[in-house]
Amino acid sequence: MKAQSNDGRASASVTQAEPEGVVDARVSPLGSLENLSQREVQQLLSSKQSGVYELFRRCALAVLSSGLESDDVRAIFDRYKDFEIKLGRQAWGIKLEVKNAPASAFVDGSMIRGIKEHLFSVLRDIVYIHDAILGSDRFDLNDPVSITNAVYHILRNARILDYKGRPDLVVCWGGHSIGTAEYDYTKRVGYELGLRALSVCTGCGPGAMKGPMKGATIGHSKQRIREGRYIGMTEPGIIAAEPPNPIVNQLVIMPDIEKRLEAFVRCAHAIIVFPGGAGTAEEILYLLGILLDPANADQPLPVVFTGPPSAAEYFGQIDHFIGATLGEAARSRYKIIIGDPPQAAREVYKGIESVREYRRTKSDAYNYNWLLKIPEDFQRPFEPTHEAMARLELRRDLPAHLMAANLRRAFSGIVAGNVKENGIHAIEEHGPFELHGDKEVMTLLDDLLSAFVRQKRMKIAGEYKPCYRLVA
Structure with a gap:
């Protein structure tokens, strides 16, 4: 089916599979994140070997799992072991593509607005910390x-x-x-x-x-x-x-x-x-x-x-x-x-x-x-x-x-x-x-x-x- 993202723009098709309870979607920010530079995007996309991408993926999954009554970290990661998140560009800035995300983060095909804001806060902080704090000689x-x-x-x-x-x-x-x-x-x-x-x-x-x-x-x-x-x-x-x-x-x-x-x-x-x-x-x-x-x-x-x-x-x-x-x-x-x-x-x-x-x-x-x-x-x-x-x-x-x-x-x-x-x-x-x-x-x-x-x-x-x- 065709779904509308929470900012009113058309998003990619959203599919939900039961009983796994997972969703595939394309998500755009709601102004909670400044535009990333080409360098920052490339850094994250090319950083799988350094562990930055995996860190972002795991924090993103944690945010999308909000509301689950569990503090068993491995149970969450095992349950959604096929979860993927990709960063790309579009005309009005960046976008995120998620696959096999927890269905509880969505309502009627759209990601819940608060969860979306949290997701982009994670992206903002992971990029900033690894670029401006850990990846710089300023500190x-x-x-x-x-x-x-x-x-x-x-x-x-x-x-x-x-x-x-x-x-x-x-x-x-x-x-x-x-x-x-x-x-x-x-x-x-x-x-x-x-x-x-x-x-x-x-x-x-x-x-x-x-x-x-x-x-x-x-x-x-x-x-x-x-x-x-x-x-x-x-x-x-x-x-x-x-x-x-x-x-x-x-x-x-x-x-x-x-x-x-x-x-x-x-x-x-x-x-x-x-x-x-x-x-x-x-x-x-x-x-x-x-x-x-x-x-x-x-x-x-x-x-x-x-x-x-x-x-x-x-x-x-x-x-x-x-x-x-x-x-x-x-x-x-x-x-x-x-x-x-x-x-x-x-x-x-x-x-x-x-x-x-x-x-x-x-x-x-x-x-x-x-x-x-x-x-x-x-x-x-x-x-x-x-x-x-x-x-x-x-x-x-x-x-x-x-x-x-x-x-x-x-x-x-x-x-x-x-x-x-x-x-x-x-x-x-x-x-x-x-x-x-x-x-x-x-x-x-x-x-x-x-x-x-x-x-x-x-x-x-x-x-x-x-x-x-x-x-x-």
Whole structure:
């Protein structure tokens, strides 16, 4: 049959085969992507040997798989192993031809508009990162200052930094695998944020990353805010397990988890943490490790841990773990609010005023926190191999910032073993990662991780098999 693309132009014939549920289509951008140069197009088309094309293909498939209730990366890639995507030119710019794409990304023969925008955001960021960041001598990615500049340029190219208003961006962290009560709570908090004209940024996936955005849309609608920002930040290693949810209206793909985390904290005017698993623990430890640096002692950044009454035990465990490993200084950098969405929103709203005044006084940008110091240990990419995980030092006698950095890496490795393709392969080939440390720290870690497993916070579905072993 002949179908119309979402921009009104005729597209190629679209065929859908059942029961596989796949679609072939030709897709044109909706203005979410500037025209690519001939060099950029050729670079992507000729880069199959370098892996750039395959990276784009896999990220594109992840976007097209949005809405599938699975965080099993290999199941998605195996199910659509015949998926293909080709880049070409047409009179009004570039086009993409997809074959054997998930049918859920289409309605009546046309690709859903939001998914199309996300697809071209992936193309934009993959091309830019490999051309202007990795393929250029402008950025020395071994130098902390240069890394911060690279993060800024990626965000600016994605137009995340176009907003020039008063500080209003609340970064929300939390698990993709959460229960109904916790998900509903994230929506209620998002609603309260929206009523206060605050924007939301998350890791872009399901669960606690979707709920606040969903709630904020209602709050914004009631306040007649038609330009609400729902920013999603992801990276190639996690996007297949956490495909962008449909509410995200600004998507950016960062090169790796460390640059994604830096983007979060430099863009944030406040941070809310909902219940989650290993990935949320990684984010918490990254944030606290930075805030513990003496150079950031005066940096105002409201941080609220919040959840429904059923999450009180969860946050009690997190709070105990932080106090026992990082000390009281770390605990002083956040507040825990249980079962009170309006109070959680009021707390961050009040704190954002302090952020605005601090940035104004220090002549720092509202849309990117240049003055925040991020130690090199938190910027350097960590590849969670078995050797690297075994080398991590987890001892009580370490300075708090080093302990935070190493714990963050440990949780990063557990996330990789749980949901990232490379990590899953490594576990299958060599067995669980081993983490070594003194008995007290290993006991604390075991208690926390065991609670995550009991509460089914590690995976969306299926029996969880630990990808780690703790050795005291």
